[in-house]
Amino acid sequence: MDNEIDEAYNNELIDFLEQLITREELESAAFGISKQVIDKGAKSMSPKQKYVINNLVENYKKKTECELCKDGNIGSLTDYIYIVDNGVCPTCKNADGKFMKA
Numbered sequence: 001m002d003n004e005i006d007e008a009y010n011n012e013l014i015d016f017l018e019q020l021i022t023r024e025e026l027e028s029a030a031f032g033i034s035k036q037v038i039d040k041g042a043k044s045m046s047p048k049q050k051y052v053i054n055n056l057v058e059n060y061k062k063k064t065e066c067e068l069c070k071d072g073n074i075g076s077l078t079d080y081i082y083i084v085d086n087g088v089c090p091t092c093k094n095a096d097g098k099f100m101k102a
Contacts, residue, residue, distance in 0.1 A: 010042045016057070016077035023081070030056050068092040 017034040020026050026034055033049045045053065057077065064080045065071055066089040073091035074080070082090050 012076050012078070013042050013053070013057075014038050016081070017053075019078060019081050020060075026056075066092055 014037060017026075017037055021031065021034055021038075029052055033045065033052055036044055036049070037053065042050075042053075060077075060080055061071075064083050066073065066083050067087050069089060069092050071089070073089050075091070079089050079091075082093075086093055
């Protein structure tokens with residue numbers, strides 16, 4: 001994560017962390033830091049907190065892969081949560097639905 005966090009990434013990270021909290025997938029430090037990011041934004045994190053959140057995001061990405069595109073169609077962090085629930089990313093799910101109707 002760069003020192004400069006743009007607004008789009010900030011919003012994407014907040015959406016991702018909110019969903020992980022709702023799903024009760026966060027523990028201890030990551031939970032507390034996530035609540036801070038949701039309340040105050042990603043720019044409020046210290047370097048150590050950024051490290052924790054960056055590792056959380058990277059580990060989530062590593063353990064989650066779209067069965068069809070192998071993550072070539074990932075558009076946002078929340079797509080990884082979608083993959084956990086559906087096995088495929090939203091783009092592949094949508095394309096599969098269109099294919100099945102044809």
